[in-house]
Amino acid sequence: MTPWMRKLHKWVGLIIALQFVIWLGSGLIMSVLDHDTVQNQHHRAAVAATPAWPAGVVSPSAVLAGAGRPVQTIQTHWLAQRPVYRLSHMADTWLADARNGQRVTVTPAAVAAIAAADYVGDGRASAPQLLREKTLEARGHAGPIWRVDFADDDATTIYVSGLDGKVLERRNTIWRIFDFVWMLHIMDYTGREDFNNTLLVMAASGGLWIALSGAWLLVTSFRLGEFIPARWRPRRELGVFDADGGKLRSVESHSGDTVYLALGRNGLQLPSNCGGGQSCGLCEVRVRGHAPAPTSADREHLSESRLKLGYRLACNLPVHDDAQIEVAGGAALWTQRTATVASVTAITPFLREIVLAPEHAPGPEFQPGAYLQIHVPGYTLQRHDIAHPDDHRDDWSALDLPGTLASKEAVRRAYSLSMPVEKAGGHLTLLARFSPGRQGRKRLPTGKGSTWLYSLKVGDTVCFSGPFGDFALKPGTQEKVFIGGGAGMAPLRAMVHALLDGGSSERVHFWYGARNLREAPYVEEMAELALRHPNFSWHLVLSDAAEHGSGLIQGLVHDATHAGLLQDHPDIHACEFYLCGPPAMLSATRQLLQRLGVSEEHVAFDDFKI
Ligand SMILES: Cc1cc2nc3c(=O)[nH]c(=O)nc-3n(C[C@H](O)[C@H](O)[C@H](O)COP(=O)(O)OP(=O)(O)OC[C@H]3O[C@@H](n4cnc5c(N)ncnc54)[C@H](O)[C@@H]3O)c2cc1C
Numbered sequence: 001m002t003p004w005m006r007k008l009h010k011w012v013g014l015i016i017a018l019q020f021v022i023w024l025g026s027g028l029i030m031s032v033l034d035h036d037t038v039q040n041q042h043h044r045a046a047v048a049a050t051p052a053w054p055a056g057v058v059s060p061s062a063v064l065a066g067a068g069r070p071v072q073t074i075q076t077h078w079l080a081q082r083p084v085y086r087l088s089h090m091a092d093t094w095l096a097d098a099r100n101g102q103r104v105t106v107t108p109a110a111v112a113a114i115a116a117a118d119y120v121g122d123g124r125a126s127a128p129q130l131l132r133e134k135t136l137e138a139r140g141h142a143g144p145i146w147r148v149d150f151a152d153d154d155a156t157t158i159y160v161s162g163l164d165g166k167v168l169e170r171r172n173t174i175w176r177i178f179d180f181v182w183m184l185h186i187m188d189y190t191g192r193e194d195f196n197n198t199l200l201v202m203a204a205s206g207g208l209w210i211a212l213s214g215a216w217l218l219v220t221s222f223r224l225g226e227f228i229p230a231r232w233r234p235r236r237e238l239g240v241f242d243a244d245g246g247k248l249r250s251v252e253s254h255s256g257d258t259v260y261l262a263l264g265r266n267g268l269q270l271p272s273n274c275g276g277g278q279s280c281g282l283c284e285v286r287v288r289g290h291a292p293a294p295t296s297a298d299r300e301h302l303s304e305s306r307l308k309l310g311y312r313l314a315c316n317l318p319v320h321d322d323a324q325i326e327v328a329g330g331a332a333l334w335t336q337r338t339a340t341v342a343s344v345t346a347i348t349p350f351l352r353e354i355v356l357a358p359e360h361a362p363g364p365e366f367q368p369g370a371y372l373q374i375h376v377p378g379y380t381l382q383r384h385d386i387a388h389p390d391d392h393r394d395d396w397s398a399l400d401l402p403g404t405l406a407s408k409e410a411v412r413r414a415y416s417l418s419m420p421v422e423k424a425g426g427h428l429t430l431l432a433r434f435s436p437g438r439q440g441r442k443r444l445p446t447g448k449g450s451t452w453l454y455s456l457k458v459g460d461t462v463c464f465s466g467p468f469g470d471f472a473l474k475p476g477t478q479e480k481v482f483i484g485g486g487a488g489m490a491p492l493r494a495m496v497h498a499l500l501d502g503g504s505s506e507r508v509h510f511w512y513g514a515r516n517l518r519e520a521p522y523v524e525e526m527a528e529l530a531l532r533h534p535n536f537s538w539h540l541v542l543s544d545a546a547e548h549g550s551g552l553i554q555g556l557v558h559d560a561t562h563a564g565l566l567q568d569h570p571d572i573h574a575c576e577f578y579l580c581g582p583p584a585m586l587s588a589t590r591q592l593l594q595r596l597g598v599s600e601e602h603v604a605f606d607d608f609k610i
């Protein structure tokens with residue numbers, strides 16, 4: 001239920017977030033504004049004692065008799081200095097002069113006198129104006145209404161009834177502000193009075209739901225153990241095994257810690273691009289024995305078959321009792337290695353080959369498809385620390401990078417081997433894509449890892465751990481189809497070289513997608529391999545329409561592979577597929593293969609999430 005709830009919480013929140021801010025903001029403004037000022041009390045005269053009712057006036061019964069129409073109420077009243085009777089029937093009200101019983105109309109002069117008597121302050125009164133149209137400032141009152149403005153700092157306005165001369169409302173600038181935010185607060189944008197309108201009921205219901213679901217999500221995101229300091233929690237033993245079942249060591253954990261944290265405290269840093277944030281999917285371990293039910297984060301990153309085998313994300317796997325886990329990297333996880341930068345080559349404007357000479361000769365575990373975790377220190381770089389060849393200057397200028405590029409924290413980032421180690425003379429070859437960080441109009445920081453890698457120069461020292469990963473060539477001679485894009489060239493290139501150098505005789509196809517020729521790496525190298533190896537074919541697919549018609553394949557790489565190879569393939573189920581590239585390309589290609597009925601076992605892929 002939690003993932004579903006989280007999604008709904010997010011979208012409902014997005015819809016009513018603005019109203020939430022308005023409620024809080026308008027509530028704050030209303031509570032800050034002084035109530036007496038809003039009511040214009042500071043410009044209101046004290047109520048004068050009512051004069052004694054004069055003798056010798058017409059009696060109420062005579063006034064009623066002369067009214068000539070039904071009357072429900074009759075009251076004595078003063079219109080300015082004039083004694084009058086105030087009569088009413090239903091919604092109608094009128095005045096009769098107490099001295100002669102004649103009907104009295106409220107004149108502009110009377111209105112001016114009434115407004116002046118009600119007001120204290122230094123503002124000069126304007127001439128009374130009879131309102132021709134209803135106004136929000138005098139809403140809720142029937143009959144003719146007079147308006148008198150006072151030229152004071154508060155822009156006071158007094159509204160007087162044209163029926164009986166009563167002061168109806170006293171308004172000023174502060175009241176007008178209050179009234180505007182009140183309108184926003186109750187969401188009655190026309191009448192500003194209806195507290196039961198549908199819009200308000202809907203927004204309030206949504207707001208209540210957001211608060212309740214937020215409380216639920218907050219509670220479910222904490223583990224009880226997190227509230228208890230580590231030293232007070234019981235100790236547990238975590239047995240760490242390699243993938244073949246060989247025991248590596250036991251580490252001590254506090255009950256409630258995640259496996260990721262427990263291993264980290266003991267110097268075993270699992271692969272991670274997100275530092276334990278449950279978003280990179282690299283920290284998987286296999287639980288030996290009974291694995292807890294997978295969480296939504298596990299399901300997001302691990303396939304159903306791996307979940308069934310007991311794989312879980314270590315950063316989302318709490319240790320409650322003594323437990324045993326298997327780590328794919330084995331003993332390599334404890335090892336931090338160093339290497340010296342042997343060469344740096346800008347292959348395309350934003351794909352750079354970095355060759356590392358490791359301090360110790362790499363072992364057989366450095367297989368094509370494997371990746372290293374590069375330890376990126378915290379840094380502050382100047383823009384000019386990132387060198388590039390002259391013919392890439394325009395591409396870099398277009399990025400409009402800030403003068404200083406910095407990352408406060410040390411991070412680790414995964415980079416795949418892009419050449420078999422033997423072929424590279426024992427060197428480790430990486431192909432790193434620069435993450436420029438800007439998306440649309442919003443400026444986002446450049447990638448922490450790739451920025452640092454792009455500042456490396458020959459002779460610099462690099463620390464890394466690994467190799468890791470299970471993206472690897474399968475044994476056997478089945479026909480192989482490599483489909484890639486972007487930095488996905490790295491592991492696929494290493495695999496293709498390893499296959500061809502190993503004398504493979506099966507058909508090997510490499511379909512690679514780039515936006516344009518300028519962004520496509522190793523084009524000549526691949527073309528040359530295709531010339532030398534009749535079983536290897538190379539297909540460059542460009543998505544930019546501008547280069548259409550130059551003899552190159554134009555379109556999206558998965559569509560082109562389908563049209564050029566898969567749709568007419570005599571036995572697609574006998575092929576093995578190796579995929580690596582940007583998330584959209586990867587997902588489109590996997591969906592295509594699924595539609596074509598290719599079994600999951602025949603599809604290996606590496607998701608760089610970039
Ligand atoms: C198994 C594996 C193998 C890989 N192999 C390779 C490889 O061979 N070559 C390669 O180039 N890459 C590879 N990657 C990807 C690589 O590990 C990094 O993820 C990639 O280089 C980006 O890292 P970064 O530190 O530069 O960017 P990060 O700092 O991680 O940022 C990632 C993106 O988010 C943006 N961003 C940063 N901060 C914010 C913010 N506050 N708000 C919003 N957005 C933000 C950045 O601009 C960037 O675009 C691999 C990944 C995996 C998992």
Ligand code: FES
Nearest residue numbers: 276278281283315
């Ligand atoms: S560390 Fe990234 S998902 Fe666990």
